[in-house]
């Protein structure tokens with residue numbers, strides 16, 4: 001009997017690293033192949049084709065993306081090429097070897113005008129190029145065959161991420177200015193990886209929202225990190241809530257909380273509240 005084969009693209013990214021590690025640590029006989037952006041450039045159709053056709057994976061896990069939201073406005077051609085057209089090439093090559101595609105998308109496909117958590121079937125209306133290009137990628141997937149996981153506000157213990165940045169700034173006593181007027185679903189990349197693996201192992205197809213539970217702003221995330229570090233945010237005068245419009249050129253949805261009820265219905269699992277999930281990361285960062 002052959003073991004399920006997984007091919008991870010964008011394996012050097014925040015999610016790609018976690019997913020590769022999670023797949024490699026499974027208590028099941030699986031084969032995992034992982035390519036970084038320099039090994040397989042998904043923007044090159046022939047390279048994508050060659051990698052997928054030679055390895056014949058059961059699942060191509062696309063963790064590669066152009067995720068710099070503000071740069072997407074300046075480089076729309078590149079954004080559409082990587083976030084949309086490349087997904088078409090991945091799907092074409094996967095189809096040739098009867099493989100499925102697990103793709104990741106974003107809460108930024110929504111405009112933020114909702115008053116309750118977004119479901120998978122809610123009207124999409126991206127505000128900027130990043131969201132539009134990711135929506136383009138979603139549209140390349142095959143109904144009933146591929147898996148599209150919309151997630152949001154990813155955090156991990158990687159360097160440069162919000163958790164490690166706040167820990168560093170707090171230690172240096174540097175001022176902390178974070179957006180307070182945008183709320184969403186902060187999500188830990190390890191938890192998303194676990195859920196994605198579960199969905200693939202249960203042969204789920206279609207669109208699922210997968211995020212940690214609860215609602216927060218980046219300002220609240222930072223307050224929570226400071227509390228976990230034993231610093232009373234009330235005493236930290238340097239922390240300031242700023243407006244998204246003051247910080248970023250590209251528009252962002254002011255409310256992009258995602259409902260995970262489809263994920264719960266499909267797998268019987270729930271995701272942890274983001275406060276608990278973040279606590280695990282900060283504990284690891286604080287005591288490396």
Ligand SMILES: NC(=O)C1=CN([C@@H]2O[C@H](COP(=O)(O)OP(=O)(O)OC[C@H]3O[C@@H](n4cnc5c(N)ncnc54)[C@H](O)[C@@H]3O)[C@@H](O)[C@H]2O)C=CC1
Pocket residue numbers: 009010011012013014015016036037038040041042043062063064065066067082104105106107134150151152153154155
């Ligand atoms: N970071 C976040 O807050 C959110 C991320 N997402 C989605 O989750 C997925 C993973 O995001 P992250 O890991 O956080 O992003 P990331 O930016 O950390 O990783 C993306 C990876 O793709 C690679 N990449 C870029 N262009 C490539 C190319 N032409 N060929 C191959 N690789 C290429 C980059 O080198 C990077 O390693 C993406 O689909 C993203 O759109 C969705 C919502 C929120």
